[in-house]
Each structure stands twice: as C-alpha cells, then as structure tokens.
Amino acid sequence: MTVPLVPLAQETTRPTFWQISHVGEVVFYYLAAVAIVVFLWGVYDRFARYAQGDEDWFERTNxxxxxxxxxxxxxxxxxxxxxxxxxxxxxxxxxxxxxxxxxxxxxxxxxxxxxxxxxxxxxxxxxxxxxxxxxxxxxxxxxxxxxxxxxxxxxxxxxxxxxxxxxxxxxxxxxxxxxxxxxxxxxxxxxxxxxxxxxxxxxxxxxxxxxxxxxxxxxxxxxxxxxxxxxxxxxxxxxxxxxxxxxxxxxxxxxxxxxxxxxxxxxxxVTRDEKAGKRLPGVPADLDADTGAESIDSFSWKEILDQDACTKCGRCSSVCPAKASGRNLDPRDVILDLKQYRENLDAGGDEKAIVADGGSSVIQAETMESCMSCMACMDACPVEIEHLKSFTRMNRELTDAGEIDSNLQDVFQNLMQKGNTFGDPQRKRADWADPLDFDVTDAREEEVEYLWYVGDYPSYDDRNKKVARSLATILQEADVSFGILFDDEKYDGNDIRRVGEEFLYVELAGHHVESFEDCEFEKLVCTDPHSYNTFKNEYPEVDFDEFADDPMMPFEFEGQWNADGEIDVKHWTQVVEELVERNALGLRGTELDYTVTYHDPCHLGRYNDEYEAPRELVQATGCELHEMPRNRADSFCCGGGGGGLWMEVEEETKPSEERLREALEDTEAGSAVEKFVVACPMCMTMYEDGRKTGGFEDDIEVVDVAELIVEAIGAEDQIEV
The missing domain is CATH 1.20.950 (Fumarate Reductase Cytochrome B subunit)
Known part of the structure; x- marks a missing residue:
C-alpha cells in the first residue's frame, strides 16, 4: 500500500493512490497507456479519412x-x-x-x-x-x-x-x-x-x-x-x-x-469560411470534372469534417423554414445521412447514389429541392457547419444528371434563350420606366455615379415594376446621377447557382462584368438583395481566365472582376439611407403615421449583415415600426430563395403565410399592423402570394420600403401606371 509523502496530520495534501496497491498503480498506468494509444490512433484514423476527401476550393489553414x-x-x-x-x-x-x-x-x-x-x-x-x-x-x-x-x-x-x-x-x-x-x-x-x-x-x-x-x-x-x-x-x-x-x-x-x-x-x-454560403465554390472549366456528388469522396475534406462535427443538437432543424412548412428537408438529417452512409461504406457497406430522384439514394432530390438557401441553418449552427456548400454540391449533381424540377428547366431555358427568367424579350427590359415623367439614363452611353442593376422581377413583374419606378423616382428627387444597362442587363445568376446550374451562372457573370467594364460609374447599386450578394461576394471569386477560351462561353473577359473591391457594391437601401442622412429628400420623419413591421430579407440580413439601413428608412418616413419576434439574423425566410420562387412545392403552411401570421399575431402591435414592409422583389412576390392563399388580403398590405419613401415625399402619383 502506498504511503503519502508526508503525514496528513502535518501537511495539507492528500495521497493520490490512497488504498491502491503498487500492483494496482501499475495496472492503472498500463490501462491509461492503452486508453491513450487507442485515443490517439482513433484521432489519427479520423483525420486520415478527411485526407481522402476532395481538395477544398478555399484555403482554410492560412x-x-x-x-x-x-x-x-x-x-x-x-x-x-x-x-x-x-x-x-x-x-x-x-x-x-x-x-x-x-x-x-x-x-x-x-x-x-x-x-x-x-x-x-x-x-x-x-x-x-x-x-x-x-x-x-x-x-x-x-x-x-x-x-x-x-x-x-x-x-x-x-x-x-x-x-x-x-x-x-x-x-x-x-x-x-x-x-x-x-x-x-x-x-x-x-x-x-x-x-x-x-x-x-x-x-x-x-x-x-x-x-x-x-x-x-x-x-x-x-x-x-x-x-x-x-x-x-x-x-x-x-x-x-x-x-x-x-x-x-x-x-x-x-x-x-x-x-x-x-x-x-x-x-x-478553426477551418470555417467566414463568407460561407454567401459565396460558393466554383467549378473547373473542364466539363468532365466531378463538380457534383458522384461519390462520398467527391465531397471536400471540410465537408466530411462538417459531418463529424455535427452534435445532433437540432438547432438547424428548429430554424429551417422548409422543415417548418412541412417540406421534405431536415438539414441535420442531410448532414448525418451523409455521415452514416460514409461510415457504412468504410465498414464494407454497399455503394449507392448520393442524390437522385427516387430510388435508394442517400439523399432524395425532393429534399434538395426543398432548400430555400436562406442560410438559417448555418447561422444557428454552433459548430460552423456549412450546410449550403454540401447542398449546392448535390444540386449540381442533380442538374448534371438532368433530374431537376420541370419549372426550373423552363427557367434555365428562358435564361439561355432570352437572358431573363420570365422568357420575355430583352428589348422590353426597361419598359417599366415608360410611365415615368423623366428619362432614365443609359449607363452604356453616359458616365454616371450609380450604375443601377434593376433585376428581373422589377423589370418584368407588374407588382415589382412599381417598386422599380419608386426607386427611380427617389434617385431622381435626390438629384442623383444614375443609369441602367437597358437590354444589356440579364439575370444575375444568384439563385440558379444555388440550384446547381454553375456554368450558366458563369456565362451570366461573364456577360455582366464585360458590360460593367464598358460603363463609367463609381458605384454599383442593386434593387434585389440576391443580386447585391452575388455581385459583392461571388462575381469577384470567379476566375474568368479558366473560361475565356471556352467557345461555349460568350465573353472574352479574363482575370477576376473587382477582386480588390475597388467598385463599391451597394443595396439600394444603403444608398438611399446616405441620401436621407444628408437631407437630400427633405424627409422630416413625420410624413406617414402607419403602424408597420419590417421583414429582413435573407440575402440582405443573414448573408450580408445589413439590418439597420431599411429600418432607418422606414422610421424616416414617420411610420411606427414594430418588430416581429423573428427579426434580423433570426428572420424567417419568405420561401422564395434557392429556386423556391419558381417551383411548386407541397407545403402544410407556406413560409410566407406563417410570416404574415406572425406579423399580425405575434408582434406587440398585433392586428394593428397595417403594412408588411419588404426590401426584396422576391419577398414582395412571395408575400403577395401569401396574402391571397393565407386569407390576409383584408388584414395587411405588403409594401416595399421604396414605396413608403415615395409616399412620404409626395411623389406616389409618379409611380402609378
């Protein structure tokens, strides 16, 4: 039996192996050594498995x-x-x-x-x-x-x-x-x-x-x-x-x-990408390259590490609007399904397709089609799992295999033939501006301070055309030099990239950067947060050198565009907030007295941390702003992202309907809320639909921030058709 170094009565200490024999000590040290060896081998084996994954596009250990x-x-x-x-x-x-x-x-x-x-x-x-x-x-x-x-x-x-x-x-x-x-x-x-x-x-x-x-x-x-x-x-x-x-x-x-x-x-x-989700990995110009999810080893080592990092806490599941609306998606299950399949395969299990429409694939196509790319799962994840990166990889696999929703196929066809998601003639792209009592400058012919990318929905959708005219009126009233690309503007590519159509995205990006290069302007301003995100965070990541010699790519631009951020990319609310701050619009903050709530668009808020500019503008009009319980980074998606705007999906309750219910029932003002304010054309479209299908048409009006400002400055008569 061991003896303490000094008698306990004389020294303040305790024996470590009290009542444990010398043989017991030896046995303990032996078992401890075995445990440590087993531990170290297991850790080595885990990290060796990551090395079998594909190389990640982003340098994560610099x-x-x-x-x-x-x-x-x-x-x-x-x-x-x-x-x-x-x-x-x-x-x-x-x-x-x-x-x-x-x-x-x-x-x-x-x-x-x-x-x-x-x-x-x-x-x-x-x-x-x-x-x-x-x-x-x-x-x-x-x-x-x-x-x-x-x-x-x-x-x-x-x-x-x-x-x-x-x-x-x-x-x-x-x-x-x-x-x-x-x-x-x-x-x-x-x-x-x-x-x-x-x-x-x-x-x-x-x-x-x-x-x-x-x-x-x-x-x-x-x-x-x-x-x-x-x-x-x-x-x-x-x-x-x-x-x-x-x-x-x-x-x-x-x-x-x-x-x-x-x-x-x-x-x-440690290895997280601080811009994860808001930018996605590109693909090689080689058409034969594995850009999707042909096998589990198509996933990068970081994506495999994501799978092992999952603690099953369910935070991603609890905030997922697709899961809440009854769609076939649980982001936690997708990550853990991939992990389970990988471990079964490593143990000698049968190989099967990672993602497919039907059959015994690991992930069903319907599951990926349900994702709204809202990034709520990533924002909620305590261990920085980059769900959207893996989801996009599987969407690319579905697109490469032609297993995509028929509505998406129509959108892709419209883009390839017409350059916009509506399939309307490009020559009509600027027709939304015809009712205005002033001419919008052609930025291809004149130097401007702001090159305004209007976007598909403000250009072609009747409800959003009013928003476009509102913004044009605001910029005109503020005496701002701005212009547009007219029929040289095409769809920005943000959402088709997230549903897997990478090469069409690159084609659109190449077209736009060439168009931008041909114009003289100081800042690029966007109506749509989706466009804002892709111009700010994704276009600068594209290495156009890889594609410039490809005869399938209709552009000659080489290198990278705006890699150093010399061109300031803004959402329109950021620009107009600056105008209001310098009193360019003459707002006194007392013009309107509506009781309103504001919905944070995912691509403006969670993606790019812009929460205050739209709120400052709403309050500058005199409206009384009441927050919904889920606001800012916790905002609940409208359901339009990730291709949701174009697809018909079976849902128990549409995300837009749930959000309108929240506005009327869960805000402090409750049913006194008169207007549901948005700052995104997709949100406008989804919530106008939700008003009809959810039975809210008599309860609340959906308006854009720009429409409130136009009313506050007394110019609303200029935007009506």
Missing part, C-alpha cells in the same frame, strides 16, 4: 494562429450556444468549463506525480511535491466548484432531453450513443464526488478538506447514512477503480463516438 485564436474565443465564450437559447448557452458553458477544468486538474496531478516528483527525486535526491499547502487548498476548491458546475450542466442536459423532451434533440439519428454520452458524463461528475467523499470520510475528515465543499457534503451524507471511517476505507478501492475505469473507457472511446465532437467541432470552427 493564418492559422489567428484562426485558432478566433476559434478559441468562439468556443470558450459559447457565443453560438447562447444564440436564441439562453438555457442551452448556460448549460453548455457549465459543461464545457467544468469538463475543461477537471481535465486540466487531472493533468496538473499527473505533472506533479509523474513529472515533478520524479524529477526532484532524480536530480535532488529528495522527492518533492507542489501538491501541498495553499496550492492544494486552492486546487481542491476550484476543482469542487467547477466540477459542481459540470454536474449541474449535465443535469440541465438530462432534464431538457428526458423530462422536457425538447423536440429538436430527437430525430431519426437519435440513438443509444446519445444516451451513453450524457449519462457517462453525469456518472463521471457524480462519481468523482462520491469517490472524494468516501476518501474524506476514510481519512478522518481532516479540517483542511472543508474547501472541497461538495466532497465534504458527500462525506457528511455518507456519515449520516451510517458509513464509518473503516467502512469508507474498505469501500474506497471499489469506488476509485470504478471511476477510473469509466474515465479511461471514455477517453479511449472519444474518437469513435459522439464525444469526438469535442475535437472535430473545434477543428471545424
């Missing part, structure tokens, strides 16, 4: 020091866990910091026992320990306090999972693994205190151990229950070994089960 520091801040602060869910944030903070503290504390003990003591004995001939006195007292207090937080945090997780039965924690991939994980953590926390309490009771309850307040309390409980000092001494080896073996098994199992997310999630945050 400036690694900064990346690690930022990832440490994100993980340590638990900022993503607190988003939308205070309970989960507190719970995860307690678990994370409690677990880290207990792990560090175990490491300190190992350093003392296996490092410092052996070093001093070898060098000085006198074994010494720093695990004594004030250090020991502080160590014991911190370990007990943080260990208690850990147990409380795990208890909160158990309550939420098994008592409250929070719906987002359960799904098709919920398994015994999840139960084992949470209950093992709970046992490790509680079992540590049981072991400590038995030791304190068995060593005569020395007074300095009162700092171990939880262990002391446990010792009191055992004593009150009739356990004597001798009984505690006898039972201690059993409690110690039970706790030690469970801890070692847990360590060994980390790379092979759910606990691996402690490593993979941090790695995922």
């Amino acid at each position: 400036d690694l020091g900064r990346r690690v520091l930022e990832a440490t801040k994100i993980v340590a602060s638990n900022e993503k866990q607190f988003d939308r869910d205070l309970y989960a944030g507190v719970m995860h903070t307690f678990i994370l910091w409690g677990f880290l503290t207990l792990t560090i504390g175990t490491g300190i003990l190992a350093v003392d026992m296996d490092g410092y003591q052996k070093f001093t004995q070898f060098v000085l001939g006198d074994k010494q320990s720093f695990f004594v006195g004030d250090f020991y007292v502080a160590y014991s207090f911190v370990m007990d306090a943080m260990g208690l937080l850990f147990v409380v945090g795990v208890g909160m997780a158990i309550y939420r999972r098994y008592v409250e039965r929070n719906g987002r924690l359960w799904g098709k991939h919920t398994s015994t693994e999840d139960d084992l994980f949470v209950w093992t953590l709970f046992y490790l926390g509680v079992g540590g205190y049981v072991t400590e309490g038995v030791r304190i009771l068995g060593t005569g309850r020395p007074e300095f151990e009162t700092v171990s307040f939880v262990g002391w309390f446990v010792a009191d409980v055992f004593s009150a229950a009739g356990m004597t000092e001798s009984m505690a001494t006898a039972v201690y080896p059993l409690t110690w070994w039970t706790h030690a073996i469970v801890a070692l098994v847990f360590i060994a199992a980390i790379p092979y089960a759910k606990p691996f997310h402690m490593i993979s999630s941090f790695a995922n945050v």
Whole structure:
C-alpha cells in the first residue's frame, strides 16, 4: 500500500493512490497507456479519412494562429450556444468549463506525480511535491466548484432531453450513443464526488478538506447514512477503480463516438469560411470534372469534417423554414445521412447514389429541392457547419444528371434563350420606366455615379415594376446621377447557382462584368438583395481566365472582376439611407403615421449583415415600426430563395403565410399592423402570394420600403401606371 509523502496530520495534501496497491498503480498506468494509444490512433484514423476527401476550393489553414485564436474565443465564450437559447448557452458553458477544468486538474496531478516528483527525486535526491499547502487548498476548491458546475450542466442536459423532451434533440439519428454520452458524463461528475467523499470520510475528515465543499457534503451524507471511517476505507478501492475505469473507457472511446465532437467541432470552427454560403465554390472549366456528388469522396475534406462535427443538437432543424412548412428537408438529417452512409461504406457497406430522384439514394432530390438557401441553418449552427456548400454540391449533381424540377428547366431555358427568367424579350427590359415623367439614363452611353442593376422581377413583374419606378423616382428627387444597362442587363445568376446550374451562372457573370467594364460609374447599386450578394461576394471569386477560351462561353473577359473591391457594391437601401442622412429628400420623419413591421430579407440580413439601413428608412418616413419576434439574423425566410420562387412545392403552411401570421399575431402591435414592409422583389412576390392563399388580403398590405419613401415625399402619383 502506498504511503503519502508526508503525514496528513502535518501537511495539507492528500495521497493520490490512497488504498491502491503498487500492483494496482501499475495496472492503472498500463490501462491509461492503452486508453491513450487507442485515443490517439482513433484521432489519427479520423483525420486520415478527411485526407481522402476532395481538395477544398478555399484555403482554410492560412493564418492559422489567428484562426485558432478566433476559434478559441468562439468556443470558450459559447457565443453560438447562447444564440436564441439562453438555457442551452448556460448549460453548455457549465459543461464545457467544468469538463475543461477537471481535465486540466487531472493533468496538473499527473505533472506533479509523474513529472515533478520524479524529477526532484532524480536530480535532488529528495522527492518533492507542489501538491501541498495553499496550492492544494486552492486546487481542491476550484476543482469542487467547477466540477459542481459540470454536474449541474449535465443535469440541465438530462432534464431538457428526458423530462422536457425538447423536440429538436430527437430525430431519426437519435440513438443509444446519445444516451451513453450524457449519462457517462453525469456518472463521471457524480462519481468523482462520491469517490472524494468516501476518501474524506476514510481519512478522518481532516479540517483542511472543508474547501472541497461538495466532497465534504458527500462525506457528511455518507456519515449520516451510517458509513464509518473503516467502512469508507474498505469501500474506497471499489469506488476509485470504478471511476477510473469509466474515465479511461471514455477517453479511449472519444474518437469513435459522439464525444469526438469535442475535437472535430473545434477543428471545424478553426477551418470555417467566414463568407460561407454567401459565396460558393466554383467549378473547373473542364466539363468532365466531378463538380457534383458522384461519390462520398467527391465531397471536400471540410465537408466530411462538417459531418463529424455535427452534435445532433437540432438547432438547424428548429430554424429551417422548409422543415417548418412541412417540406421534405431536415438539414441535420442531410448532414448525418451523409455521415452514416460514409461510415457504412468504410465498414464494407454497399455503394449507392448520393442524390437522385427516387430510388435508394442517400439523399432524395425532393429534399434538395426543398432548400430555400436562406442560410438559417448555418447561422444557428454552433459548430460552423456549412450546410449550403454540401447542398449546392448535390444540386449540381442533380442538374448534371438532368433530374431537376420541370419549372426550373423552363427557367434555365428562358435564361439561355432570352437572358431573363420570365422568357420575355430583352428589348422590353426597361419598359417599366415608360410611365415615368423623366428619362432614365443609359449607363452604356453616359458616365454616371450609380450604375443601377434593376433585376428581373422589377423589370418584368407588374407588382415589382412599381417598386422599380419608386426607386427611380427617389434617385431622381435626390438629384442623383444614375443609369441602367437597358437590354444589356440579364439575370444575375444568384439563385440558379444555388440550384446547381454553375456554368450558366458563369456565362451570366461573364456577360455582366464585360458590360460593367464598358460603363463609367463609381458605384454599383442593386434593387434585389440576391443580386447585391452575388455581385459583392461571388462575381469577384470567379476566375474568368479558366473560361475565356471556352467557345461555349460568350465573353472574352479574363482575370477576376473587382477582386480588390475597388467598385463599391451597394443595396439600394444603403444608398438611399446616405441620401436621407444628408437631407437630400427633405424627409422630416413625420410624413406617414402607419403602424408597420419590417421583414429582413435573407440575402440582405443573414448573408450580408445589413439590418439597420431599411429600418432607418422606414422610421424616416414617420411610420411606427414594430418588430416581429423573428427579426434580423433570426428572420424567417419568405420561401422564395434557392429556386423556391419558381417551383411548386407541397407545403402544410407556406413560409410566407406563417410570416404574415406572425406579423399580425405575434408582434406587440398585433392586428394593428397595417403594412408588411419588404426590401426584396422576391419577398414582395412571395408575400403577395401569401396574402391571397393565407386569407390576409383584408388584414395587411405588403409594401416595399421604396414605396413608403415615395409616399412620404409626395411623389406616389409618379409611380402609378
């Protein structure tokens, strides 16, 4: 039996292997070595698997020091866990910091026992320990306090999972693994205190151990229950070994089960793309290249890491508008379906198609068609999984195979033949401006300050033509120099890219950058947030050199456009906000007295963090603005993104209908809300449809911010047909 370095009565410390024989010590070190080897091999095997994935288009390990520091801040602060869910944030903070503290504390003990003591004995001939006195007292207090937080945090997780039965924690991939994980953590926390309490009771309850307040309390409980000092001494080896073996098994199992997310999630945050979703990876000019999802190894190493980083928390599922409306999509299941298939395949399972229309594919085409590309899943994910990147890859596979919705096929045909999604003649693109009492400048012929990209819907859709005329009137009233491309303007390509038509997107991008190059202007301004996003974040990423010599590509532009950001790309609300600030429109903020609510478009808000400009404009008109519960980054998608505008999808409740209900029932003003304000042509289209199908036509009016401003400056008569 081991003996403490100094008698406990004389020194404030505790024996590490109290009541454990020398043979027991040897067995423990052997088991610990095995556990560590199994752990290290498992981690190596996991990361070796990532290397089999395709190379990622984006350099994710550059400036690694900064990346690690930022990832440490994100993980340590638990900022993503607190988003939308205070309970989960507190719970995860307690678990994370409690677990880290207990792990560090175990490491300190190992350093003392296996490092410092052996070093001093070898060098000085006198074994010494720093695990004594004030250090020991502080160590014991911190370990007990943080260990208690850990147990409380795990208890909160158990309550939420098994008592409250929070719906987002359960799904098709919920398994015994999840139960084992949470209950093992709970046992490790509680079992540590049981072991400590038995030791304190068995060593005569020395007074300095009162700092171990939880262990002391446990010792009191055992004593009150009739356990004597001798009984505690006898039972201690059993409690110690039970706790030690469970801890070692847990360590060994980390790379092979759910606990691996402690490593993979941090790695995922380190290697994240801060522009993920708002820009998508390009494809090689080689038509024979694998640009989709022919096999699981078509996915990049980062996409495979995404799969392993998923903790099954269901945050993405809980905010997904497609899932909420009853579409066949659960973003968590897509990621975990891919992971499950990969693991089954690695274990010798049968290979099958990744994504297809029907059959036994891993992912159904209908599932991908349901995605609205709103990025709510990515915004909610606490471990930075880039769902949209994998989804787009599978959409490309469907497009390459011709397995796409017939409505999308019509859109593609219209674009190839006419250059717009409506299939209308290009010569009519600027007809929306005919009713105006002033002429809109042709930016191809005159230098302007603002080159205005109007977009498809404001050009061809009757309801959105009014918005285009409103904006033109605003710019004219502010005496701003602006012009448009007339019939040289085509569709921007944003949403067809997200449904998988990459080469047509490149063709449209090439056409536009050539058109931009032929014009003299200072800033590019967009009506549609989708256009704003793709011009700002995606066109500069295209390497046109790869495609310039392709006879199928009708452009000659080479290199990259606006790679250094020399051309300022703006959404129109940002431009007009500047005009209002310098009083170019004469708004006094008292012109209108409507009670309104504002809907954040996904591509303006979540994609590009612009939340205030539209609100400033609404308030500048004098309207009383009331926020919906889901606003800014938490905004609920209209349902039009990702091709949703063009497809007929079976839904229990349309996202637009749900959003209008929220405006009228869940805002503070309730049914007093008169106008539902938007800043996106797609949103306008979807909500006008939702008013009809949801029965809201008599309850609320859908208006664009531009229409409010035009009314506020008294120029609304100029925009009517």
